[in-house]
Amino acid sequence: MNLPDARILVTNDDGISADGLVALERIALSLSKDVWVVAPEQEQSGAGHSLTLHVPVRVRKIDPKRYAVSGTPTDCVLLALQEIIPVKKKPVNLILSGINRGSNAGDDVTYSGTVAAAMEGTVLNVPSIALSQACKDRDKIDWKLAESHAPALIKKLIAAGWPSNTLINLNFPDCKKVKGTRVCPQGKRLVSVTLSERVDPKGRPYFWIGGDRDNTADRPDVDIDLLEKGYITITPICMDMTDYKTMDHVRKACKLV
Numbered sequence: 001m002n003l004p005d006a007r008i009l010v011t012n013d014d015g016i017s018a019d020g021l022v023a024l025e026r027i028a029l030s031l032s033k034d035v036w037v038v039a040p041e042q043e044q045s046g047a048g049h050s051l052t053l054h055v056p057v058r059v060r061k062i063d064p065k066r067y068a069v070s071g072t073p074t075d076c077v078l079l080a081l082q083e084i085i086p087v088k089k090k091p092v093n094l095i096l097s098g099i100n101r102g103s104n105a106g107d108d109v110t111y112s113g114t115v116a117a118a119m120e121g122t123v124l125n126v127p128s129i130a131l132s133q134a135c136k137d138r139d140k141i142d143w144k145l146a147e148s149h150a151p152a153l154i155k156k157l158i159a160a161g162w163p164s165n166t167l168i169n170l171n172f173p174d175c176k177k178v179k180g181t182r183v184c185p186q187g188k189r190l191v192s193v194t195l196s197e198r199v200d201p202k203g204r205p206y207f208w209i210g211g212d213r214d215n216t217a218d219r220p221d222v223d224i225d226l227l228e229k230g231y232i233t234i235t236p237i238c239m240d241m242t243d244y245k246t247m248d249h250v251r252k253a254c255k256l257v
Helices: 019-031 073-084 113-123 144-160 223-228 244-253
Strands: 007-011 034-040 059-063 066-069 094-101 128-133 166-172 180-183 195-199 205-209 231-238
Touching: 007 019, 007 073, 019 034, 019 094, 019 144, 034 073, 059 073, 066 073, 073 113, 094 113, 094 144, 113 128, 113 166, 128 144, 144 166, 144 231, 166 223, 223 231
Parallel strands: 007 034, 007 094, 034 066, 094 128, 128 166, 180 231
Antiparallel strands: 059 066, 166 231, 195 205
16 A cells, blocks of 8 residues: 555544544544545444444535544444545545544453444455554543654554454553553453442432443553553454354364364
8 A cells, every 4th residue: 555645534433523533634644645534423432333223324524525424433434435435436545543532452442433433444345443542531632642653653554464354453552752562462451341320319320331440451461551551552453253263162062063
């Protein structure tokens, strides 16, 4: 791929007005001048790899290459590649999703709309990278760290290449100066999702899902652990989730073909 001539799609799950999207658009424009933005009208954090199936999906044109979609990040990529962008004249060569407000490491990848947009791009045979910025205060995020490191990393990743059924999950640490960049596996948080039980003014209980999370990983040198230590992490994620070792075990144990 020749990045200066590439057509890049930028999307996210934090919504069309998110600061992280603006930062990612600047990153994309430093790589190519042919950048399209198609992002959710409203925040879709936690939407995962979901499609909007039971209500109409509407598209709002903001500028010639900037659109807001009333659905999920998956909807955005699907509509961008099949309806919004004139791909017959020139295909989309790269999808960049993010920059997410908060990391997407470990278990997060199964919930993340940011990663899901990259998943949809991968399903549709477009090389895709999800980018996320770890943060302790979601209202005070310095995007300069990601903006200073992402262009060179993206260029290196594109030059190296990766399999068509794999996406790249790229996370930036919350620190003043990074210790380096590590290619590492996905980890698991010791405590992933929190629940907060409360009572409304009429005395009825309700729950908030989410909140502060434990950033302690199940083992060292995985994405969660390295982010906490100040490293940029790169994790290739394969769309084929088959556990081949267990498949062979079950086949033999059950005496099946």
